[in-house]
Amino acid sequence: MKQEKSELALAQTELRDLKRTVLALRQELEAAHAKANGRLRAAEAASNAEGMQLKKTVAALRDELERSFAEREKTVQQAVVANRNDINQLKATITSLRIALEEAHINRENSIQQTLNTANAEISQLQETIRTLRGQMEARFAKTTA
DSSP states (O other): HHHHHHHHHHHHHHHHHHHHHHHHHHHHHHHHHHHHHHHHHHHHHHHHHHHHHHHHHHOOOOOHHHHHHHHHHHHHHHHHHHHHHHHHHHHHHHHHHHHHHHHHHHHHHHHHHHHHHHHHHHHHHHHHHHHHHHHHHHHHHHHHOO
16 A cells, blocks of 8 residues: 555656646747747748838839830930931932932933934945945946956
8 A cells, every 4th residue: 555655656746747847848838939929920020021122122113114114215216206317318319319310321321322323324424435435446447447
């Protein structure tokens, strides 16, 4: 019986120690849980602050991008207008050069035709002269042989 009492006392002591251990572990667990919750809230607050900062940055970048786009669009429109003016001037120059080229071509054709007409007239005159001279030579030859 004494041994039973001693075993019972030992079991009760062990049970009490285990209860204390469980209580200490529970307190540690609750403290760790509270600490983790604190870190989670701090991380959440930092994340929210970072999110707000990112939203501000995005808004600023969007504004800058829109300003840049508007400036680019303005520059493009100015370039388009300048190019249109250049194109119109080049078209006018092309038209003027085409007319001048056509006139030069016509003048050249007229000059060639005039040169050909002159050459043909000269050839005809020379052929007529040749016929006349041949006729005279034949007449002289006929007189000398007769």
